[in-house]
Amino acid sequence: MYFIIPMVIFPRRTGHYLPLMGFAIILGLSACAPPSKVPPRAPSALAQAEALAAEGRYLAAATEYIRLAAETPPPQRQDYQLRAVAALLQGNQWQEAQELLESIAPESLAPALSLRYRLLAAQLAVAKGEAKRALSLLKDIEALEPSLEQQATLHRLRAEAYELADKPLAAAHERVQLEPLLSDAQALQENQRALWRGLMGLSPDTFKRLRKESLSNTLRGWLELAQLFQRYPLDPLGLQQAIEDWRKRYPGHPASLALLQAEMPTLPTAPYQPTTIALLLPTEGRFAASAAAVRDGFFAAYYSDNSDWTPVIRFYGVKIDSKSSNSNAYKVYQQAQAEGADFVVGPLTKQSLAQLAEVGDLPLPTLALNYLEKSHKPVGGLYQLALSPENEAQGVAERAWRDGHHNALVLIPDTQWGQRVRDAFTERWEKLGGSLLEVQAYDPEKEDYSFLIQRLLNIDESQSRHRELRDLLDRQLAFEPQRRHDADFVFLAAFPRQARLLIPQLQFYRAEDLPVYSSSHIYTGSPDPERDLDLNGVIFSDIPWVLNGNMQDEPSYQNLAAVYPEHFERLKRLYALGSDAYRIIPHLNALYRVPDMTFEGATGRLRMDAEQRLRRELNWAQFKKGRPQPTANPTSQP
Incomplete structure (x- = not known):
């Protein structure tokens, strides 16, 4: 394969003339001496290439390395070629790097060069999103005896490849091994941030399974810490106490708690705790059975709540015309407001919600148990939670x-x-x-x-x-x-x-x-x-x-399964909707103000969008x- 080496023109810079100026002064002060016939030594081609790379001029550096390779026999030729590949990768010139790598026969390389070749090829594969190829290139590479710096590169590349392959635990294992090899403070922070992002995406089921696995103490400490942050996303006092207990179990753990807490969204306000909640649901017709399951799930969560918040709950039945689907939802809403409600949950059906929303912005904060159609204009004071297909x-x-x-x-x-x-x-x-x-x-x-x-x-x-x-x-x-x-x-x-x-x-x-x-x-x-x-x-x-089998340990779940054994399995999703409708109320303000905040609910991991809809993962x-x-x-x- 042939490479066209572009001409690189360097801009003039004042610093380049300082040595010559000094030389001229010396000549002036030594007029009696015969002029020297030996010109000042120019930097070597290798030094020039290294200087270009240090300045961030990666394409120019690669060009110099390629020129050197063309003038040099093996194995030094492959050394320069690999230096050129490294410069091209630093400059995000993936195609050129790949073409140059393909011109090298890896089977002919000595172990040290083979090691560099595989690390660079893996770096290119990661950059192109080819996780499987990267991991294949890095397999059993320790046999080539990498230096400490190369070991750090190896663990970083493996971690990035596992992240691409959606294997966060394997990535975390590599990042734990990478940490002691890093000395730069910024690199340490970036490594911990990446490790943390991966662990925070693990499901509760995964954490439960990993308790039985044989893991290093450091990695187990990371896992337990991530589980704590997942368990107390909206309870800063509970999280702080849990962290103190964690410190006692893992003294000297390398996790930077200040860094990790900075990565987490913070609560802008205290929990929202209304004093009187009106629950608006249909009591007859084709929606009656669904509404009853939602109602029972709501009250099960209420009676299972061990917090200091003890609101008054008032139930209001909504009537729906079987022919027209019109309802008296707004009239019931006004009644609840007149009787002292400061928060409303409901209505349940799309038609009732649309009729309620027609009045414009709502006078009370309201959590509807359905979504408005996209075509409907936004309504102030309205949150929306639904089992949306x-x-x-x-x-x-x-x-x-x-x-x-x-x-x-x-x-x-x-x-x-x-x-x-x-x-x-x-x-x-x-x-x-x-x-x-x-x-x-x-x-x-x-x-x-x-x-x-x-x-x-x-x-x-x-x-x-x-x-x-x-x-x-x-x-x-x-x-x-x-x-x-x-x-x-x-x-x-x-x-x-x-x-x-x-x-x-x-x-x-x-x-x-x-x-x-x-x-x-x-x-x-x-x-x-x-x-x-x-x-x-x-x-x-x-x-x-x-x-999620872990959810079956929740008091609300157990109570509903015991009290309604005939209906619970069939209507479990509706019972869960009712449970979430109660449990999420104190956290609505935080979810609204912090876009990345999530709530681990019975119906999914809930996140609020710009239209105040609670989206379920x-x-x-x-x-x-x-x-x-x-x-x-x-x-x-x-």
Whole structure:
């Protein structure tokens, strides 16, 4: 491979003339002496290249190293080439660095040069987001006996590669090993920040599992500290006491608590604690059963609350017309205000919320248990929390994108609900940069979806081409229908009955290797391995009360399961909504004022957006042998 070496013109700088000026003065003072015939020595080409790199002129430095390599035999040639690669990487010239690396035959390198080659190749792979290649290059590299500086580079690269691969625990292990090799204060802070960000993304289930693992004392200390910060995000006094106890268990731990606390959002106000809460929910009609579960979840959280906050709760029934869906929500709201309420929870339905919001800004802080439509103008004083299918569809798009997929197929029911889910998924998916290859809407009342799935997978086009070729040649041809191969995954919006029919038919038409993603609606909420065996492999999201075993230790959960055994499993998500509706009230001000603040709820990790909607980050699971098995949660949103 040939390289074109560009001409580099250096600007004049006063400092370059000082040695010559001094030399001239000396000549002037020595006029009697014969003039010297030896010119002042210019810096060597190597020194010049090193100086350019030190000045941050990486491309110019690489050019000098390449010139030196062209004039020098091996093994010094490869040394200069590797120096050039390092300079190009420092200057973010990835393509040029890759071309130069490809011109070097690694198998011909001595151990010391081979070590440098692999570290540089791994650095390039990390820069390009190729985690698997980077880790492969760094495997067993310790056998080449790296220096302390090279060991630091090795651990840093491995940590960055594991972070790219969404393996925060492995990354943390590397960063713990990197720390004692660092002497620069800024590098130490950057390493701890990166380690901390990874650990704070671990799920409670992961922390629980790691208690049984054999870990170094330092790493275990980091894990316990991260768990404390997750457990007390909105309780600074509780966190401070927990940290003091942690210090006693881990004396001399390297974690910089001041740095880590600076990384965490701080509470701008004391907890908000209204004295009288009005709970507005329907008491009859088709929403009555759902509302009862929300109400019972709300009161279960209230009676399980051990804090000093003891508000008065008043329940108000909302009537909804079965034909028009109109309600008396605003009239009931006014009644609650007149009777002394200073906070309102409800209403529950979209129609009631829209009617309430039509009056404009609300006189009382209100936590609605649904979302306003996007087209509705913002309403002052209104917070919104919902079990939103649109929210879940957006989460599926984000998860599929983080898993490396780019081309989607979509199966939705031919209903208004299905259209809402499709629109939400499509909007988020395309905003991320994904491509929507095909959408098919199925009739949820049918059982045979073979024709629809053939269209989704383009099998009907394959069959059409076969018929055209058969007719053209006027003879029978051996034929096996082929599905499309440009799709990465299928997003399936379905309830359990339809999903148990659709998944086997997808597999029948040779789509068994296509990952299938879905929302919580695909799962009843209770294990049913015999009936859910057909859902094996499906990846789906759901609330912590369904997928997180640790949540079953909460008093609210236990009380509801004991008091309502017949309804709890079926309506668990609605009970969880009621529980969160009570528990989150003291923290609404903090969540509003601090964008990065989160609340670990029964319905998910809650975060407030600019429109005061509480968005839910859910847990993830995959069906295996008919049972949902928790999978790693994404560490962050794309």
